[in-house]
Amino acid sequence: MSITQILFWFLTVMAIGSALMVITSRNPVYSVLFLIATFFAISGHYILLNAQFLAIVNLIVYAGAIMVLFLFVIMLMNLNTETEPQKNKWLKFAGTIAGGCLLLVMVAALRDADTKTTTALMKEGDIGLVQNLGKTLFKEYVVPFEISSVLFLSAMVGAVVLGKKD
Amino acid sequence: MQTLTNRAKPVDRRPMTVLEKLYLPAIAKGMGITLKHFFKKKVTIQYPEEKRPFSPVFRGLHILNRDEEGRERCTACGLCAVACPAEAITMEAAERMEGEENLYREEKYAAKYEINMLRCIFCGLCEEACPKDAIYLSETFAPANFKREGFIYGKNDLLIPDPKKEPEQYQKALGSRVKKS
Amino acid sequence: MINLAIDLAFILEKLVLIAVIIVISLLVALYTTFGERKVAGYIQDRYGPNRAGPGGIFQPFADGIKLFMKEDVIPSSSNRFLFILGPGIAMTMAMLTSAVIPWGNEITIAGRTISLQIADINIGILYVFGVVSMGVYGIMIGGWASNNKFSLLAALRGASQMISYELAMGLSIIALLMLTGSLSLKTIVDQQSTGWWNFFYQPLGFLIFLICAFAECNRTPFDLPEAESELNQGYHQEYSSMKLGFYLFAEYVNMFISSALMSTLYFGGYDIPFVNDASMGQSIGTNWLAVLQAVSLFAKVGFFLFFFMWVRWTIPRFRYDQLMKLGWKGLIPLALFNMVITGLIVLIKENGWPF
Numbered sequence: 001m002s003i004t005q006i007l008f009w010f011l012t013v014m015a016i017g018s019a020l021m022v023i024t025s026r027n028p029v030y031s032v033l034f035l036i037a038t039f040f041a042i043s044g045h046y047i048l049l050n051a052q053f054l055a056i057v058n059l060i061v062y063a064g065a066i067m068v069l070f071l072f073v074i075m076l077m078n079l080n081t082e083t084e085p086q087k088n089k090w091l092k093f094a095g096t097i098a099g100g101c102l103l104l105v106m107v108a109a110l111r112d113a114d115t116k117t118t119t120a121l122m123k124e125g126d127i128g129l130v131q132n133l134g135k136t137l138f139k140e141y142v143v144p145f146e147i148s149s150v151l152f153l154s155a156m157v158g159a160v161v162l163g164k165k166d
Numbered sequence: 167m168q169t170l171t172n173r174a175k176p177v178d179r180r181p182m183t184v185l186e187k188l189y190l191p192a193i194a195k196g197m198g199i200t201l202k203h204f205f206k207k208k209v210t211i212q213y214p215e216e217k218r219p220f221s222p223v224f225r226g227l228h229i230l231n232r233d234e235e236g237r238e239r240c241t242a243c244g245l246c247a248v249a250c251p252a253e254a255i256t257m258e259a260a261e262r263m264e265g266e267e268n269l270y271r272e273e274k275y276a277a278k279y280e281i282n283m284l285r286c287i288f289c290g291l292c293e294e295a296c297p298k299d300a301i302y303l304s305e306t307f308a309p310a311n312f313k314r315e316g317f318i319y320g321k322n323d324l325l326i327p328d329p330k331k332e333p334e335q336y337q338k339a340l341g342s343r344v345k346k347s
Numbered sequence: 348m349i350n351l352a353i354d355l356a357f358i359l360e361k362l363v364l365i366a367v368i369i370v371i372s373l374l375v376a377l378y379t380t381f382g383e384r385k386v387a388g389y390i391q392d393r394y395g396p397n398r399a400g401p402g403g404i405f406q407p408f409a410d411g412i413k414l415f416m417k418e419d420v421i422p423s424s425s426n427r428f429l430f431i432l433g434p435g436i437a438m439t440m441a442m443l444t445s446a447v448i449p450w451g452n453e454i455t456i457a458g459r460t461i462s463l464q465i466a467d468i469n470i471g472i473l474y475v476f477g478v479v480s481m482g483v484y485g486i487m488i489g490g491w492a493s494n495n496k497f498s499l500l501a502a503l504r505g506a507s508q509m510i511s512y513e514l515a516m517g518l519s520i521i522a523l524l525m526l527t528g529s530l531s532l533k534t535i536v537d538q539q540s541t542g543w544w545n546f547f548y549q550p551l552g553f554l555i556f557l558i559c560a561f562a563e564c565n566r567t568p569f570d571l572p573e574a575e576s577e578l579n580q581g582y583h584q585e586y587s588s589m590k591l592g593f594y595l596f597a598e599y600v601n602m603f604i605s606s607a608l609m610s611t612l613y614f615g616g617y618d619i620p621f622v623n624d625a626s627m628g629q630s631i632g633t634n635w636l637a638v639l640q641a642v643s644l645f646a647k648v649g650f651f652l653f654f655f656m657w658v659r660w661t662i663p664r665f666r667y668d669q670l671m672k673l674g675w676k677g678l679i680p681l682a683l684f685n686m687v688i689t690g691l692i693v694l695i696k697e698n699g700w701p702f
Contacts, residue, residue, distance in 0.1 A: 029429070029491065036484070056473040064480025065513075068487065068506055075491045075499060129469055130530055193662060200390045200661040210393045 008048060015041035028074045032067060039063040053130045225288045225303040228281055228319070229326050229339060233271055236328040239300035242276035249295035254285035272298070279324065283308045283317040304339065364465055368445050376599035377407040379652055383599075386656040411592070419588035426492040433489025434586065434593035440482040441600035447471040448607050449533045451617045451641040454634045463637060464533060471532040472520055475608060476513070479563060483509045485597065486565075486572060490582035501581040504667065505572035509563055511674040516559035518682035519552040522689040523612060536616035546613040551685045553613045555678050560605040562674070565598060567659040571667055606651035610644060617644040 018037040025031050039062050046055035137145050185191060211218055220226075231239050242259035260277035262270045269275075292301050311317055327335040381396070381403070388395025397403040421430055451463035468474060483506045490502020526548055527535045539545055546553050562569040573581035583594045610616060617640035619627070627636055665673070 033429075033488070052468055052470045053473070056470050056477045059477040060473065060480055064477060064483070065510060068480075068483050068510060071484075071487055071491075072503060072506060075487070075503065196661045197657060200657060203392055204386075204389045206392055208389075208392055208394055212394075 004048060007044070011041045011044040011048070014038075015045070029071065032071050032074060035070075036063050036067050039067070050129070053133055220305045224305055225290045225293075226305050226307045227283070227303070228286075228292070228324055229302050229304045230279065230321065230324045231300050231302055232326055232329060234329065235268070236330040237267075237269060237271040238275060238325070239271055239298045240276045240279065241272040241274050241298055241300070242279075243274075243297065245295040245297060246292035246301055249291040250286075251289060251291060252285045252287045254282045254287075255292060256280045256282075276321065279321045281319050281324065283319055284314065360461055361465060364461070364463070365446075368450065368465065369442060372442065372445050372600055372603055373596075375603050375648075375652075376596055377411070379599045379603060380410065380595075381407045382652065383656050383659075386653065387660050390657070390660045414589050414592040417588040419590065420585075422494065422585050424494045425585065426494065429488050429492035430585075431590070433485055433492055434590045434597070435485075436488060437482065437485025437597040438593045438600070440478055440485060441597040441604065443478045443481075444475050444604045445607070447474050447532055448604070448611055449536055449616060450644060451637040452633065454637040456634075462533075463641065467531060467533045470530045471535075472524070472530050472612075476517060476520075480509075480513060482563075482597075482601070485594075486582050489586070489594065493582075493585035495585055497578045497580075498582050498584045501572040501574075501578045501584070504578075505565060505582060508565075508569060508571060508670060508674075511671060512559040512562035512569075512678070515555055515674060515678035515682045516563065518679065518686055519549075519555035519559065520612070522552045522682070522686045523549050525686075525689050525693050532611055532616070536611060536618060539615040540618035544613065544615045544618075549613065549685075549689070551681065552689075553609075555682050555685065556609065556613070558673075558678060560609060561655070561658065562670075564601045564605055564655070566602065566655055568662040568665050569670060570664060571670060574664060602652060602655050603648065606648045606655065607644070609651055610647035614647050617641060619643045 015038055018034040018041065021034040022031045022038065025034060039058060043055040043058045043063075046052070046058060233239055242257050244257060244259075247253075247255040247257060256278070257276045257280070258278040259274055262273050262275055288303065290303050293303055308317065326339045329336040384406070385395040385403070395403065396406040399405040399409045421427060446465040447468060449462075449464040449467070453460045453462050455461070486505040486509075487502045490498040490505070493499075523545060524530060526545065527538055529535060529538075535545070561567075565572055572578070573583075575581065578584075583591050586594060619639060620643070627639075631639075
């Protein structure tokens with residue numbers, strides 16, 4: 001068992017454990033903090049795959065910016081068990097069915113993944129490094145990349161319009 | 167309107183120019199000023215090592231004077247207590263006994279003489295009222311204390327050292343002011 | 348069967364290096380608190396602390412002992428776990444950044460070449476950004492867990508301020524990265540030691556970075572989270588003893604790290620000015636060169652630390668709307684403009700004059 005494997009198992013347990021805590025903890029602030037821990041674990045996995053750029057961008061964008069905004073909103077709303085609205089029984093039922101459907105889709109999608117097994121690149125791979133990632137993004141995937149940036153722009157404009165409305 | 171000193175300046179209410187809106191020149195100017203002060207001579211007086219000279223009219227803690235032979239001058243007439251606007255002085259008189267001539271100058275003396283330094287306003291009226299030159303305000307001030315009782319000064323706190331027995335301390339207690347006069 | 352294939356010497360070397368750098372940054376931060384009080388004094392025509400030891404040199408230790416001795420109060424209505432976690436995060440995140448800063452070139456001890464940098468990762472600058480953006484959580488968690496509306500408001504202010512200025516900071520860095528073509532801090536320093544310092548290529552970028560560094564460190568004129576006239580004591584209102592000390596200390600460690608970062612990115616890092624480092628290394632040996640380089644870096648860092656203090660005791664605090672206006676309407680467009688101009692120049696330089 002090499003140190004990479006030890007780290008892998010540690011990060012995996014951490015990721016799944018804190019992901020479970022996100023949905024089970026009563027306090028929404030704890031949920032957000034566990035979500036951040038999950039992001040950290042996933043970033044650790046990226047580093048194990050030698051995808052340093054992805055790891056750090058994951059941290060900056062998700063843990064550093066988006067989660068701060070989540071925390072912002074939750075802290076300002078001051079959610080706790082007393083203010084929690086009574087959940088409809090049917091709503092829970094619908095949620096279960098929706099979750100089950102998602103599981104089915106995931107199973108169906110991942111079933112084929114097994115056939116084209118390629119061992120994950122450990123330490124040696126350099127796909128995740130900045131240079132290669134940049135070249136791939138701006139050569140092969142330049143159109144989807146630009147389209148997604150236009151999507152972001154339109155989302156931003158939409159946010160501004162909503163904010164101006166009062 | 168007629169100005170009094172001709173030094174008044176009208177407020178400049180023109181909108182700021184682009185350079186002024188940048189604020190950077192103004193910030194640089196401010197930084198220059200603080201840097202100038204960084205190298206200026208400091209005005210601090212390092213207290214226990216360095217002391218500020220008192221003004222010649224400084225009125226500090228009271229002192230009960232003795233004459234040249236070391237006898238107490240106070241005769242407990244009570245004029246100082248009457249003069250005191252803050253009513254800080256209390257005293258009890260006693261008669262001089264036989265054999266105490268070397269201690270007290272007059273036939274009556276103050277057996278108890280107390281000044282409450284918390285009440286005292288250091289106006290110096292007691293000094294002016296005293297007909298016997300027995301009370302003076304010195305050049306020291308009351309030190310801090312933990313209790314209010316500590317600020318009630320009795321006779322042994324106030325009396326000047328005996329010029330015969332402790333001449334050095336007597337000279338020190340006299341201070342610079344007495345020497346001049 | 349666990350068979351650990353680890354280079355023990357390598358781990359030992361890194362551990363020692365980490366320990367040394369952490370101790371140095373703590374010491375520097377300790378003495379920055381002292382320096383701050385001294386500088387404040389001198390700027391205000393007084394001497395500052397000068398009683399503890401000769402010239403007040405033991406003052407920081409006296410302060411530290413005082414903080415440790417104070418009663419440690421945890422408010423009963425606070426969230427205990429998060430209340431303790433907050434200062435811990437603030438301190439850890441402040442210390443983590445020092446991992447990627449190159450403190451000097453290699454030294455050779457007993458035939459082993461040791462780089463004076465904990466990790467030369469290929470995304471150095473981004474790592475710094477990642478860690479800095481984590482630093483917000485220390486303030487936010489601490490402010491929220493105190494269960495005090497002033498703390499919460501201060502924490503929200505701090506977080507929004509840091510997020511806003513991170514954008515302009517990132518944009519100003521992008522212009523620099525266009526020139527260097529590398530994210531590794533080591534490479535950036537190496538480029539500067541042979542050529543000009545980046546400051547001469549990117550003066551506007553440096554100015555933006557400087558202003559944003561002030562905002563990121565919550566220093567005056569951007570110390571709104573601690574605006575005592577509006578928010579009492581700010582996010583550390585409920586904190587006492589060494590937990591408060593951690594928050595205060597994290598600020599100084601942050602200051603030290605951002606000074607080091609500014610020197611590294613824009614002022615040549617450990618490059619000794621006016622000297623050809625490589626030829627000097629041949630004449631006095633690489634070890635002495637590394638020492639001199641570290642001294643050179645620390646001189647630059649010292650200047651920036653002084654600058655931080657100098658500004659603090661000169662410029663008054665911004666109002667919150669002014670802060671946001673400066674960040675979003677002032678610095679971000681300026682940084683974008685700087686980025687476009689830099690990109691244009693880089694393009695022209697690479698392809699020749701196309702017109």
